[in-house]
Amino acid sequence: MANNLDQVFSAMADPTRRAVIERLIEGGPAPVSTLHEPHDIALPTFLRHLKVLEASGLVRSEKRGRVRTVHIEAAAVAEAENWLARQRRLWERRLDRLEALVRDMEKGPKT
Amino acid sequence: MANNLDQVFSAMADPTRRAVIERLIEGGPAPVSTLHEPHDIALPTFLRHLKVLEASGLVRSEKRGRVRTVHIEAAAVAEAENWLARQRRLWERRLDRLEALVRDMEKGPKT
Numbered sequence: 001m002a003n004n005l006d007q008v009f010s011a012m013a014d015p016t017r018r019a020v021i022e023r024l025i026e027g028g029p030a031p032v033s034t035l036h037e038p039h040d041i042a043l044p045t046f047l048r049h050l051k052v053l054e055a056s057g058l059v060r061s062e063k064r065g066r067v068r069t070v071h072i073e074a075a076a077v078a079e080a081e082n083w084l085a086r087q088r089r090l091w092e093r094r095l096d097r098l099e100a101l102v103r104d105m106e107k108g109p110k111t
Numbered sequence: 112m113a114n115n116l117d118q119v120f121s122a123m124a125d126p127t128r129r130a131v132i133e134r135l136i137e138g139g140p141a142p143v144s145t146l147h148e149p150h151d152i153a154l155p156t157f158l159r160h161l162k163v164l165e166a167s168g169l170v171r172s173e174k175r176g177r178v179r180t181v182h183i184e185a186a187a188v189a190e191a192e193n194w195l196a197r198q199r200r201l202w203e204r205r206l207d208r209l210e211a212l213v214r215d216m217e218k219g220p221k222t
């Protein structure tokens with residue numbers, strides 16, 4: 001599980017790979033050639049990015065005839081978001097505790 | 112901006128570094144020695160992890176006398192969460208469009 005978050009965050013740490021994720025989320029499944037088209041990089045380099053995305057579980061692909069179609073795996077995207085949402089909740093809870101502390105201090109020393 | 116997300120996601124792609132983020136968010140600022148304590152790795156290795164976190168902007172540190180204290184930078188954590196939250200909104204919008212399409216199809220061909 002922790003290991004998978006490693007791969008998911010690592011896969012997200014690149015602008016080309018994030019652009020592919022955005023494209024698949026917005027536009028739905030697409031062939032490799034369509035996904036490659038807007039990127040000014042060589043196809044082999046682009047295929048390596050797709051491999052990283054696929055290894056992380058963020059996308060899967062299937063080949064029919066000569067066309068390989070790539071799909072987003074929403075569960076892997078959600079896994080990363082859940083970890084971050086949990087951090088935000090912990091953060092908010094700590095702020096609440098600090099606020100309560102400040103309120104107590106403002107009441108002044110017990111007499 | 113994109114470059115910073117690269118570093119933020121890359122910094123999150125490691126269980127030790129995620130544990131440090133969690134500890135700082137839950138427990139507040141802490142000295143390096145306290146952060147290192149629960150991790151069964153050599154101090155130089157741990158310091159390298161802290162350097163990666165600091166370079167990404169996820170934490171900052173300050174030295175007073177002989178003690179270096181590490182703080183979380185909530186803004187950098189939020190940046191990563193915002194990107195992911197945006198993906199979820201795009202995803203939900205696409206599902207809404209698909210649902211509308213299915214509803215239209217269920218109404219059958221126009222007569």
